[in-house]
Amino acid sequence: MLGVAVRGRRWQSMARGLAVGALFTSYMVVLYCLSTSAIKQNVRVALSCSHPRLGHNTTNTSHSRTGLSGECVPKMDIMFMKTHKTASSTLLNILFRFGEKHRLDFAFPDGRNDFFYPSPFLSSQVKNYQPGACFNIVCNHMRFNVHEVAKLLPADAAYITILRDPAELFESSYHYYHWAVPLTWGISGDEKLTTFLRDPGSYYTPESYNSFYLRNLLFFDFGLDNNLEPDHPLVERGIQALSKQFQLVLMAEYFEESLILLKETLCWAMDDLLFFKLNVRKNSSVSRLTPELRAKALKWNGADWRLYQHFNTTFWAKVEAYGRSRMEKDVRELKRKNAEMAAICIEGGVAVDARMIWDRDLIPWQPVGQSSILGYNLRKNIDPKYRELCRKMLTPEIQYMSELGVNLWLTHLWGWLKDTIS
Template identity: 65%
Template sequence: MFLKTHKTASSTVLNILLRYGEKNGLKFALPNGRNDFSYPATFMRMFVKNYRPGACFNIICNHMRFNAPEVEALLPSDTFFFTILRDPALVFESSFHYYKSVIPLTWRIHGKDKLTDFLNDPQIHFDSNGFNSFYLKNLHFFDLGFDNTLEPEDPLVDSAIRAIAERFQLVMIAEHFEESLILLKDALCWQMDDLLFFVMNTRRPTSVSQLTPELRTKAREWNGVDWKLYRYFNATLWAKVNAYGRKRMEKEVKKLRQRNSKMAAICISGGMAVEYQDIRDLSMRPWQPVGESSILGYNMRSNIEQQYRVLCRKMLTPEIQYLTDLGVNLWMTRLWGWFKTILRL
């Protein structure tokens, strides 16, 4: 079970899992009508497509607000649970940019640099009861099913971290993505080729706000619970790396990078991600934030050898399209997409 957190390279992990599940004939618990499990509602097993009492699945990996008992009811008792975290300052920057058009709290900020204005005095701008306000404070703690308005010193935060550590056998760290994947491979007895990936849902560099050291500190302080969570699990990750062996890890990461570089040369036209409007195959264009086209995608080479064509296509397929290929009727997501297109006109 992969808890897909927001703004953490989780879409890249999702692509890995979808390919692995397909390749090995595993049974997915998929959402119904949209690409998440009715987020931000707390997960319920009835959110699963075609759920029937007693149903058992192998993989759950779409966005949800975690609810351990409901998730556990769908999976074998020996299921491996993992998730991924990222520096909350960077999560905040990315979330603020991506969701600001659907967070009314940000509409009242009139300066040119809304993110800086918010961080300079967040108490003025934030209201925990505001629509979609969870995107602006301790988003990962919220994703994990806890109260995102708690302060870091609250004993409930420490008990929540203990509960997370007990439930999740691995918490990946986005800043150490490849090391995290190697630990995942080791835990699940995967092969190196199971880890192959292209980074999905990257943003155009000019759309990324470069946080000054002062703003980074303010973002971490504002998201203090997520910062505490991140530091705890960053330490646990490196404890696992040390147990695995630093030299051994370096060799494995090098192998993974070499394999990914080889696949990029085989699959990607031009070898890198391109702007949304430059993606030639319209069916391969990724989902975009409201009113923008800042998420990059890929062009697939046209002269790929037969043995690589299917793999290349799947590695380059964005989440929405991949879920459609798996049989999910994303009518709600597509309706929202149509509405977003109207807003861009």
């Protein structure tokens, strides 16, 4: 009888998985048709937004600019290439707050929270885009297309992005997106990630739907071929092209140090860098990689590993140029300020399970069938001078974009469907 019951549960689980998969696939097909239609309807021959802002230095370098009197002028024109599963949501919140504070113009998607990813970015995907129009900040998920992005920003805009150790990124991506990747649905057992990594060639085909989530996701996000072997000449060529394009590449593992370099590059103030970690998974959902699995993950994501190693080297060269002792001092100051804000803003001072968040507007987006992303409760009786800042620092991406006036009807439609089948 026990065996019959176990088999019954297995069949129920498989049936539920197939139903979820069918609904998800149907939704994505509809979404693809809608997005493709929207792109076709809005394609225009765009003029190049190539002029610098009035009064700005036209030299596109990684150094902060100076005004007429020699003082440092905060950089307002920014392209943030938001990569997946790299602490980019936390950085996005910083950019949203900076943009609001200075009344900057964001180039936002229309109808959803990304630029029709995974399709290559087109300037026509921007809400209310008109040929020749210039924006201050581009920062939502896209598949990078430098020529199309350049149409939206002045020639002296700062290009920044963030990377994460490819083994840890692969683990996070596998956990978060596996319901969206049919390649993983046939893997049985509780250790699906382990099974995949021990023989990825048995489960992976480049042409399969959403397969890019399973290999060299960083390379794919940057608009490059994610199926190249690491020793292919195009890998090095792509890395060198990105080196010339991006003034600063941050490292998720050294987030505070990265923000200090961002402050130096953009001539921002320390208070502009305040943050709480957003879109963080609870520990119980994280698969700890053994040395064997880590080595396999890095080998499987070899192009991303070369990309990461290159920019890790340039990152620490920038830290050395900034000064180690100076960096340590500034990191301590940033951590102190963040700790102060946590005590002021966060009930209990720590992130909690999404099901324990009182305010629905502060509940983060969850992957299909799970509640693994933590969020925060806003403290009651906050000093009025901190109330607005606290709330904005705790607001997840989707809700913040809605507050900034973006109509996210496609995102909300998928959210409703996701919650219905979970």
